Amino acid sequence: MRILIFDRNQASSRYASTLISQPGSLTDTFSDADNALRSLKMFCPDVFIISTRVLCEKHCALIRHCRKQGHRMPVVVTATESSKALRIAAFEAGADDIVSGEIEPEEFVARVSALVRLTQAHSQNRIALPPYELDISSKQLTKDGTEVELTSFEYIVAECLMKKNGKVVTRDEIMNQLYSDSDLRNPAVINVLICRLKKKLCQGSGFQIKSIRRLGYIFRPQ
Numbered sequence: 001m002r003i004l005i006f007d008r009n010q011a012s013s014r015y016a017s018t019l020i021s022q023p024g025s026l027t028d029t030f031s032d033a034d035n036a037l038r039s040l041k042m043f044c045p046d047v048f049i050i051s052t053r054v055l056c057e058k059h060c061a062l063i064r065h066c067r068k069q070g071h072r073m074p075v076v077v078t079a080t081e082s083s084k085a086l087r088i089a090a091f092e093a094g095a096d097d098i099v100s101g102e103i104e105p106e107e108f109v110a111r112v113s114a115l116v117r118l119t120q121a122h123s124q125n126r127i128a129l130p131p132y133e134l135d136i137s138s139k140q141l142t143k144d145g146t147e148v149e150l151t152s153f154e155y156i157v158a159e160c161l162m163k164k165n166g167k168v169v170t171r172d173e174i175m176n177q178l179y180s181d182s183d184l185r186n187p188a189v190i191n192v193l194i195c196r197l198k199k200k201l202c203q204g205s206g207f208q209i210k211s212i213r214r215l216g217y218i219f220r221p222q
Helices: 014-020 033-043 057-068 084-093 105-123 152-163 171-178 188-201
Strands: 002-006 026-030 047-054 075-081 097-099 126-129 132-135 140-143 207-212 216-221
Touching (some): 002 033, 026 033, 057 075, 057 084, 188 207
């Protein structure tokens, strides 16, 4: 389990310390909010822990920013002191759990593990490439939470590219997804669809669709 911890005082709570000590855990700890947000995109952790003595509005803002960037991993807050109003604000911002009472560290680990299992089960039908999120079950692509309007063929090509993010998707692979009947296949259609998707997906998103001569296409960060 990869864990990212934001702890401004670099003094993680006993809950986070117990989680870190679990076999197979890989942990990155940051005291700066901007570095933590950049690392969320870089490392794609299984869980994001915000560890603090006193829960405040800045923590809620950090959670909102995390969710606005499209991150779907569980966000768990550990706070020694917190008001009811701020706990509600943190949940509304996107927190999945807030540990503020005196529970045993073992229970904390169990709660985090349960959240990770639920998220991973749900994410099997989703591909998150912030600012994009592809919902395979509903055949819907969103950018920063807003649906990107695609034709059925455009969606098929987008799904092929995003499923293999950073890897080459051959023209044959795309063609097989577009047409089950080989007699109906028209190679020129792929050129048109790729051109449309470059306009819809690559402007101001930080991603590009790169053509690899005689091989196919790659969807990857610029």
